[in-house]
Amino acid sequence: MIRIVRVRDYEDMSRQVANIISAQIILKPNCVLGLATGSTPIGAYQQLVEWYKKGDVDFSQVSSYNLDEYRGLNGDDPQSYRYFMNENLFNHVNINIENTHVPDGSNPDADATCAEYDAMVAAAGYQDLQLLGIGNNGHIGFNEPDDHFSYGTHCVDLTESTIEANSRLFDKIEDVPRQAYTMGTHTIMSARAIVVAANGEKKAQAVHDMVYGPITPSCPASILQLHSNVILVADEAALSLCK
Numbered sequence: 001m002i003r004i005v006r007v008r009d010y011e012d013m014s015r016q017v018a019n020i021i022s023a024q025i026i027l028k029p030n031c032v033l034g035l036a037t038g039s040t041p042i043g044a045y046q047q048l049v050e051w052y053k054k055g056d057v058d059f060s061q062v063s064s065y066n067l068d069e070y071r072g073l074n075g076d077d078p079q080s081y082r083y084f085m086n087e088n089l090f091n092h093v094n095i096n097i098e099n100t101h102v103p104d105g106s107n108p109d110a111d112a113t114c115a116e117y118d119a120m121v122a123a124a125g126y127q128d129l130q131l132l133g134i135g136n137n138g139h140i141g142f143n144e145p146d147d148h149f150s151y152g153t154h155c156v157d158l159t160e161s162t163i164e165a166n167s168r169l170f171d172k173i174e175d176v177p178r179q180a181y182t183m184g185t186h187t188i189m190s191a192r193a194i195v196v197a198a199n200g201e202k203k204a205q206a207v208h209d210m211v212y213g214p215i216t217p218s219c220p221a222s223i224l225q226l227h228s229n230v231i232l233v234a235d236e237a238a239l240s241l242c243k
């Protein structure tokens, strides 16, 4: 079931999402968080850093597993998702960096990287709370539209639309990696609770299809309808097709 929280704007969305994450940490200080990258969660991470500095949220026992990483990028690369997480959250709070996990984009052995990542998430007991953004084409993590749902962590060929959407963060489109390692559907759906954040008109079709469309791998996010505890935090623009 997907519960919808309507918010005014990006700032409001960020505060609501940060509140859900901090509530999870307060309820279970040693919780396992599933974390996401992209423009969407940046505001929520900033809010959490602010509350951490005020002493209202303590990450000392938290562990985290990120959804995805570009294949071929080292964690020191400013375009890598490991770098993004360090810059936007981990370096500013008291999380033990050893307890933060991102698939190893520098390992060209896809089978080994993915198997190792799945084993780690499973050994941690899966995510208490998974944070998700949504791609313009309905992708979650880097699970792109396909003819079947993926299972565990795997290597994907990014679609042209995703490469184009993400090229805004690179100097030129040729620099965007063509492949990524991503948690699969089973891993994402194994989380006890899931919060999806979405803002802006570009997400409207994907948000509509996620909530009201058929459950189909052509909109990977639609599988969230089968999860018992999903909260969608979205602004009016992202909800504009959900009448």
Ligand SMILES: N[C@@H]1[C@@H](O)[C@H](O)[C@@H](COP(=O)(O)O)O[C@@H]1O
Pocket: 036, 037, 038, 039, 040, 041, 067, 068, 132, 133, 134, 135, 136, 140, 141, 142, 162, 166
């Ligand atoms: N792999 C990431 C996703 O995890 C993210 O949710 C999505 C939306 O990104 P944004 O938040 O920048 O719109 O696309 C990226 O490609």
